[in-house]
């Protein structure tokens with residue numbers, strides 16, 4: 131789904147200011163159906179990571195592959211099609227203030243050439259999915275922060291993208307609402323959608339027992355697999371839960387694991403194929 | 412592109428025009444003014460050309476022949492003159508025809524010339540002549556020299572209005588230069604003004620454009636409503652300018668033809684002013700197409716930066 135190979139991103143300095151290395155030596159793989167947190171302090175390079183996935187910025191070195199698109203060779207006119215496969219919930223939601231909730235969601239379909247008939251069917255469906263059917267005709271300013279965020283999520287879902295990315299989903303709303311949006315994201319994940327949550331909140335990343343990729347000073351310093359909620363027997367650890375695996379039981383990156391479990395290795399933290407350049411237990 | 416998308420885009424362009432109606436009106440006004448001046452300059456220059464052509468066609472050089480010239484020599488000369496470059500028309504006026512013309516000019520006193528009339532009247536003092544009109548007055552001197560060399564001693568006098576020719580050529584050149592210079596300068600000014608106006612509407616909607624980019628809209632799709640807006644403004648300005656310039660020209664055309672033709676100059680103007688009916692269609696077409704072109708260009712220039720996300 132998402133693969134980074136020796137990725138480096140340098141923002142060229144302007145005049146007196148030096149070049150800024152925002153990311154370097156990044157190697158990782160996020161598979162289909164995974165739920166991943168990307169954790170890092172302010173300035174660590176999280177937004178840069180997202181920008182590379184969305185091809186808002188191009189990597190200076192290395193390769194980024196998203197949904198089968200090689201972003202180092204992608205053509206400008208292909209970028210819109212890459213983005214239709216990526217649902218993004220921005221930190222600031224980015225809703226159009228003059229449009230109703232319904233219109234904001236429909237907008238994303240209209241501007242991608244989808245016929246009106248299909249829009250009329252799809253928009254109420256996704257609004258219902260995020261629990262905002264009743265607020266379809268409210269303007270963003272008439273909605274709470276959490277509701278606005280759910281509209282942003284509905285908009286991200288409207289193209290049925292295989293990947294959903296949320297940038298600081300708990301940043302701009304009350305803590306309780308933060309849990310609510312996280313639960314929605316988890317529900318979406320259980321039906322097979324890959325979810326990437328970018329955050330600086332360590333507690334949030336740890337609470338859900340999912341895979342956590344930690345970025346610091348532009349480098350991946352830790353890639354901790356989804357932790358079991360309780361001690362499990364090796365056999366249990368080998369059989370991943372439906373929520374963890376989503377609809378991708380036959381991931382090519384993982385077939386070796388059950389065998390490893392059978393050899394009696396301790397219930398070591400699962401390392402995905404993505405942890406190539408990262409830690410080994 | 413699907414019909415519903417097209418409808419959506421056109422609606423968007425229209426909404427944006429209405430929402431920014433002040434800016435829309437302002438840019439339409441500026442564009443109309445530019446088209447107006449351009450149109451006046453073009454019409455002026457076209458009419459000066461027409462006037463110069465008209466004077467040029469009346470601008471005859473007269474080659475008077477010696478009485479000794481034989482019929483064969485005259486025929487040979489006529490053929491040579493007709494074959495000369497820049498000769499629009501040439502007419503041979505025999506001695507007898509010269510007397511006839513003079514008698515007509517004298518009107519009721521024509522009987523004074525009775526004794527000179529008739530073919531081959533030996534007492535006829537008037538010379539035979541060639542009247543030659545040229546296509547381009549600028550080359551008149553050269554043409555006269557060439558024809559003079561054909562005739563040699565057979566011509567006893569040549570009357571050529573060369574100063575008038577030079578003056579007309581200068582007038583025409585200045586008129587063309589000023590006219591097309593204005594067209595070019597105002598074209599550039601219009602593009603700049605339109606692109607700045609659209610830049611404002613683009614800026615007002617930059618968030619929307621940014622969101623469109625991230626939900627996967629193509630650049631062509633994002634650009635289209637702005638094109639619709641720019642071209643509509645251009646087309647409306649074209650219609651307005653047509654009404655203004657066309658209306659003015661129509662009034663002028665009418666008043667020239669309604670006026671009593673006492674003045675010789677007025678008659679000349681009437682002769683050579685390009686009629687309204689011949690002007691209105693090219694004028695409307697030119698204004699509307701030029702307006703739409705400039706509107707589209709201005710739009711393309713202003714939106715590029717915002718698509719780079």
Ligand SMILES: Nc1ncnc2c1ncn2[C@@H]1O[C@H](COP(=O)(O)OP(=O)(O)OP(=O)(O)O)[C@@H](O)[C@H]1O
Nearest residue numbers: 141150152170171172173174175176177178179330
């Ligand atoms: N467009 C840019 N031009 C130059 N430098 C940039 C640009 N964007 C980011 N940077 C720099 O790159 C580094 C990483 O920035 P980035 O935005 O990825 O951090 P972040 O992890 O998202 O931080 P935050 O949590 O504060 O949003 C920072 O030092 C930042 O100043």
Ligand SMILES: [Mg+2]
Nearest residue numbers: 173176177178
């Ligand atoms: Mg950031």
